[in-house]
Amino acid sequence: MTPEMKKEIDDIEKIIGKIMQIGVLIAAFVIVVGILDLLITGSTGYPIGVHPHAPGTILQGVMQFKSYAIMMLGIFLLILTPVLRVVVSIYAFIKERDRLYTWITTIVLIILIIAMVIGYLG
Template identity: 60%
Template sequence: MIQKNSKAKEMHQVELMIGQILRIGVIVSAVVIVLGILLMVIQGNGGYPNGVQPEGFVAIAKGVVALKPYAVIMLGLFLLILTPTLRVVVSIYAFAVEKDRLYVWITTVVLIILVIASIIGYFEH
């Protein structure tokens, strides 16, 4: 009985952590996007010529360092996309703690699909 209670408390902690990850991820990405919008208003443009945008992580990072508004907004969107993926990673841990092998495998497959889809999407454009 003590072991079940301990496991329940640990799972509750994991659920709280997942909630915190989602909340923090959305807040941080929203703040970054708003900062990008403010930079755009202050600078009067997106930091790139019309029809040009940063493509790839390196270009976005260089644009953020140069305080180019459009790159900052794209970083915020990237963080927003990354948030649920991080939740999947934490879910794998949670299912492993529960010793639920089936859901560990299913969630791992979901993570692999997310990663592959991201890589394909990156190289498609």
Template identity: 60%
Template structure:
């Protein structure tokens, strides 16, 4: 293996480790936030919202988190959980670009656009 091939292999191994860390940190962070919301709901005995309602927009989620409303904290944790694979796609774009694999860069960019578009449709279609 030449020095250039070894260097490229080492860079790809490092990028794969970063992708693993992104996924691990995202899942752990979202789990901790959700657990905090659940514990807060158990302690207070309420959700912070009238029966049958919960925060659905970013503004109401962040306002609810600032007011320590349990459902808002749980929704933030779920948002972080959804955001985790999106961040993985972004890191993959970087990895494929670093490899010089233009086809996979474009495929992954298309996947990212589809993910963002689907989230946007879900957000406006509430």
């Protein structure tokens, strides 16, 4: 492995670490905003027993500044953070020319996507 490749791989690993840190911080911030809104308004923004689950409904609730939708967005962002890490890892393995781990990580990404779709469809 050339020194340039080693430096690029090290940079990618640093980017992966930053993605995880920033993703968790943004998700936590969004959740805290939703909790503060809930505490200030005393309402989730929805009738009792009604909760947004679909991404479109969540985004619509966020645009209307409904506290429950804001908290759900934060949780959604928290779930997407490791998925983004898997995507960046695929890129890193491609750069390393590591075919085995590229395929394994791609399969993991496909499984994650299938699980999300199954979860969404219920």
